[in-house]
Amino acid sequence: MDIVVKKIVREVKKGNQEAFSELVELYKDKVYHVSYRMIGNTHEAQDIAQEAFLRAYMNIESYDEERKFSTWIYRITTNLTIDRIRKKKPDFHLEDRVSGTENLDYHSQFADDVELPEDQIVKLEMQQWIQEEIMRLPPKYRSAVILKYLEDLSIKEISEILHLPEATVKTRIHRGREALRKRLN
Amino acid sequence: MACTQEKRELLDAYLDEELTLLEAKQLEAHIYECESCEQHLQELKRSVAIIQSASHFEAPRHFTEGVMNRLPEQPARTKWKHRIRRNPLIVAAAAFLLVFVMSMAGGMGDGQEMVVEGEGQFLLDREQNLVIIPEGSTVDGDLTIRNGDIEINGEVTGTVTVVNGQHLQASASGAAGEIEEINDALEQIWFQVRSFTADLIPSGSDEE
């Protein structure tokens, strides 16, 4: 593991709370991004991401320094997100409509987009469409696809994050990919 | 029309770069002749490319601040917790001591931590949450004890404040203020700490 991260973790384990903010700085973008892509809503994504760090802090003693911190924090994040998805929409499946508020929400990522030029709007709409397609994936495929294609993680790391055998991870990626193929072509 | 399921699975393995060179060559030869497989592969690649073109978002502003605000309150004193617990001898060996802030966790049942703040030499009984100012010792200034008792045999020039604890009158001591005392002593350690902000313990010595 990264020596800097290791040092920070040790500081936190010793009770240095301030040191924890350095860990948050290092991983906040990854955590937020995964959470946002999985839940599709900026406010919830931020809430989940902050909760993930809070849990990491509370459980820092159980963190095994021999493993990558990113794997651990991703794991907490995906667990929390999947849990949140289950609670809000127990029977989410491919055919479910993506709510219209997602559009607004997507635009809210860009605080200063008062007047965007035409090509920017096209890009935005393209991005928005991609997120909608990601949201159409069943959560268990969605998490695998996001970790693989957006976070660029190895099958091995994804299997550790999702706590699933590598073969299962591959199957989920294949199925997610196939679902996307059917919709996007 | 669709090709075989076997070929579909090979296409997946191909995309995942899990085929041997020979297998890949054989599949490519098949794709060259099979329109269905060729199209299927193109569509998969396109889908992946679209998903990969999703932008990366950064965490919102003030994110870290938001996290830090949600953490449980933790005064500076807890910094000492592990160090003292793991390395009492090192702490005791520090030569000059002056401000001592300490907290104890574990073995306290009710989960309350004992905190001692003051300048001087203390004798600590961890089991009983007792702080003793021994004979011949002078605490220069105020002394505060939370969640513990104090026994003063030496001197305290300032005010002794006892929060959630007792001052056990052990002797006619030179305490100018209020004092708190504890009577059981399982582990007695002299703590001499120059300053609670100074890092007296060499970093690394208290690591696991």
Ligand SMILES: [Zn+2]
């Ligand atoms: Zn074929």
